[in-house]
Amino acid sequence: MIKKLLKKKWVKLPLFLIGTVTMLFLCFYASIYLGFWGDLPTKEELSTLKQAEATQVLDQNGQLIGKYYIFDRQPIHFEDLPQHLIDALIATEDVRFYEHDGVDNKSLLRVFFKTILLRDKSSGGGSTITLQLAKNLFGREKHKIFSTVVNKLKESFVAKRIEDIYSKQEILTLYFNTVPFPDNTYGIESAAHKFFNTSTSQLSLSEAAVLVGSLKANHSYNPRLFPERSQLRRDVVLKQMIKYGYLNTNKADQEMSKPILLNYQYFNHDLGVAPYFREAVKKELISILEEYKKPDNTAYDIYNDGLIIHTTLDYKMQVLAEEAMKEHMQMLQNDYEISYGDMAPWKNNTSLVQNAIKNLDVYKTYKEIGLTDDQIQDSLSIKKEIELFEWTGNTTKKISSLDSLQHYLKFLNTGMIAIEPSTGAVKTYLGGIDYRYFKYDHVSQSKRQIGSTFKPFVYTTAIENGMKPCSYFSTKEITYTNLNNWTPKNASEKEDPHLNFTLEKALSNSVNTIAVKVLNEVGIPKVIDQVRKLGITDSLSKEPAMALGTDAIKIKELAGAYASYVNQGKGVTPYFISKIEDKNGNLIASFKSDILETPGYSEYTRQALLEMMKSTVESGTATRIRTTYKLENDIAGKTGTTQDNKDGWFVGITPNLVTITWVGNDNYNIGFKTTALGQGANTALPIFAKWYQKMNIDPTFDTITKSKFTETSEEVLKDLDCKPEKRDNLLKRLFGKKKKKKKFTTE
Structure with a gap:
């Protein structure tokens, strides 16, 4: 019966089709199994599964602050x-x-x-x-x-x-x-x-x-x-x-x-806490890992190998520093724009804008392909939707690249680093105001004139070479005939030319005329030698104006040199990677700062300079630390302002932390309109002060905020115990020259 049924055409054909489909499916199935459609992982391969893993960046307490990954x-x-x-x-x-x-x-x-x-x-x-x-x-x-x-x-x-x-x-x-x-x-x-x-x-x-x-x-x-x-x-x-x-x-x-x-x-990469720091860590990490190999002798891959990077950064401290910076910079930016009003250089200075255009990468690209300036101008004038940074909240507008350039020319930027002076460990790191829109790192990349923050090195050299802290110098302006009649001036035009200040008074009040006179007396070569002993390697001009900070030095190097005043006279090299581990926690490399073995100057000089910089906070250019911000911490410091108010600086020294803060416009042709607004005490100091206000509230930072300077020796206190200023006697006031002319000694 079944045989007869199978011989019938209407049964045979479906069975044939079913058999054919089944056979085709089995062949298809086998082709996949045998790898004709791509290799299948073997059991051996599956037993050693390896997946790309993100490299983790941790703060000093093991808190995750960032990753590098695909x-x-x-x-x-x-x-x-x-x-x-x-x-x-x-x-x-x-x-x-x-x-x-x-x-x-x-x-x-x-x-x-x-x-x-x-x-x-x-x-x-x-x-x-x-x-x-x-x-x-x-x-x-x-x-x-x-x-x-x-x-x-x-x-x-x-x-x-x-x-x-x-x-x-x-x-x-x-x-x-x-x-x-x-x-x-x-x-x-x-x-x-x-x-x-x-x-x-x-x-x-x-x-x-x-x-x-x-x-x-x-x-x-x-x-x-x-x-x-x-x-x-x-x-x-x-x-x-x-x-x-x-x-x-x-x-x-x-x-x-x-x-x-x-x-x-x-x-x-662009968001979150410490983006500039994470980028700096990545660059250094890549450089470091060129010297190390994995056990199989292959190179490490920071995007796939799941490395664990331990850094010196303090996450909580960093968060507070970023908050303080944003609070101050938003207000300062507003004051800055109001001070210029309709006369703002980014609006009216055609040559400034044109020069800025020529620095754009897109302009250089257009030039390379042969476009004329008019053609480039037309291309940059095309309007499109662009998100713009604003302190009050980012906005999206339909504007041209030229409009965008003018928008960003107005912004002030900042750089800040805080290090542990005894080790050089970086605790906070602010490379700018917002990494999404301002990629340039003002801590590791920028070199700006440091203004009066250079003066302590001049006074350090003087005292180290025998000058007494109570030495008096006249505040009177002097014209140096062998320097094209150069006449250093003080920030205030109302100063009495018959006054004489001690070194302490001159430094704490940042008197330019006296800084140059002290440099002249001690000699430029000795000052340069002293600076090198503190770890500053940036090139110096070897000109008299160096006393006023006309040289450009990186913030990191400046911080390392200032650490010496609370580190037994020894400068340090700031560092931020403490150790590198593989994904299993095996140590690859560990690091410490290069601390100068030999003090750069004597303990007497260290104590004297620290006392002089304490006076900067108590009665000098940084008094708003006490009066405006009501900080009672043990603080020494130095303000700095460069020519035409283009750079504002503040150095804050506490027993366990040294902080450098800079504020200015990335375009060096744009400064603050007035010294009152652009001085370091108004631009850079408030970031430090607001930050310390926040840390003072949090007991986590008691080891920083409640630390005390070591006692100053009686010898130093005695040598500083003199009237901070004295006036010329009557005869000198009556018959002294109105403006003394003198030659500057460079040897």
């Missing part, structure tokens, strides 16, 4: 996964996870009959956690119309091999370490830090449900972009946990009544 991933161990996180994942993504071998055949049958045949979209999917892991690990390839089926079958092969090699706990760990979350974040640990500023082990039930819920659609359920949609998805996860017995209804209702509270951390 894929933002931080691996963790199974023990770090809270049970409610695991339960949320299984209830939502793969309820039969502990029962299948990588491919859930029951779920696939359900999908086939309910989802495909009956069009019931609520029946769920057939993918398992292991299948998703296979996709996460190896991605998907394009094979035109066959892409879906090829990739699905390849993933099923890989999933089964994974299940043969790894335990269920290991699979969960691999999954959580590789699964993609919103905002280009890979792995649960990175997601926990980015969205909630916590570790995986500390994720709450609600936070875990938010992150697990986002796996369905990274963008659509991004809690940062779509909080309401994300909250609805979180509630779906919690309901799934109820459905499968992982959570009771009362607890779920409590969690669903709470809003999602993000504590978002920007670990991308």
